[in-house]
Amino acid sequence: DAKTTQPPSMDCxxxxxxxLPCNHSTISGNEYVYWYRQIHSQGPQYIIHGLKNNExxxxxxxxxxxxxKSSTLILPHATLRDTAVYYCxxxxxxxxxxxxFFGTGTRLTVIP
Amino acid sequence: NAxxxxxxxxxxxxxxxxxxxxxxxxxxxxxxxxYRQDPGMGLKLIYYSVGAGITDKGEVPNGYNVxxxxxxxxxxxxxxxxxxxxxxxxxxxxxxxxSFYxxYFGPGTRLTVT
Numbered sequence: 748d749a750k751t752t753q754p755p756s757m758d759c760x761x762x763x764x765x766x767l768p769c770n771h772s773t774i775s776g777n778e779y780v781y782w783y784r785q786i787h788s789q790g791p792q793y794i795i796h797g798l799k800n801n802e803x804x805x806x807x808x809x810x811x812x813x814x815x816k817s818s819t820l821i822l823p824h825a826t827l828r829d830t831a832v833y834y835c836x837x838x839x840x841x842x843x844x845x846x847x848f849f850g851t852g853t854r855l856t857v858i859p
Numbered sequence: 860n861a862x863x864x865x866x867x868x869x870x871x872x873x874x875x876x877x878x879x880x881x882x883x884x885x886x887x888x889x890x891x892x893x894y895r896q897d898p899g900m901g902l903k904l905i906y907y908s909v910g911a912g913i914t915d916k917g918e919v920p921n922g923y924n925v926x927x928x929x930x931x932x933x934x935x936x937x938x939x940x941x942x943x944x945x946x947x948x949x950x951x952x953x954x955x956x957x958s959f960y961x962x963y964f965g966p967g968t969r970l971t972v973t
Contacts, residue, residue, distance in 0.1 A: 781960045790863075790949045790964030791902070838960055846904045846918060847894075847960065 769835030
């Protein structure tokens with residue numbers, strides 16, 4: 748699986764867009780980009796995933812560069828409840844996977 | 860939809876006691892999973908199930924048992940609790956038509972064994 752690099756921490760003002768980058772320069776053609784978050788003392792939460800095209804759902808948008816070597820998760824209007832650790836995972840969508848490995852992620856703090 | 864629900868939220872056990880952690884999902888997901896997460900660490904898969912009546916071991920199954928009699932419920936049984944089982948336990952589920960990496964988690968059960 749491709750390695751990902753994320754900044755360890757970021758701050759964002761409440762109500763502003765939070766842009767969380769992820770570098771995955773060794774990604775291969777069949778590997779997807781997934782994003783999860785874990786709010787303190789809660790279970791991990793799936794946010795969004797994509798392969799090549801930009802994706803949007805009710806929680807966030809995912810922008811993947813044309814060369815697919817990096818991506819950005821965008822929370823359009825961050826709230827205090829979005830304070831969490833955000834994890835970018837790059838992985839083939841294949842059978843046989845038997846564990847979720849999140850790495851160290853980015854700790855996002857939304858400031859009032 | 861309530862999603863994935865877990866009970867209890869917290870529990871303190873004495874060494875040697877037993878308990879069952881409950882997990883229910885209302886999304887009609889075929890696949891269900893039990894993980895443990897130790898402080899500051901990642902998830903470790905304990906057991907999983909691909910459907911009612913079918914269960915299989917994950918990375919760290921020793922000291923635990925599961926059953927899957929219905930699509931909705933996937934209880935985790937701890938027999939003879941040990942301090943090493945102090946952890947936060949998460950249940951998760953996914954639709955069989957979706958990737959392994961698109962899982963939906965419950966809020967967790969924080970277990971302390973003393």
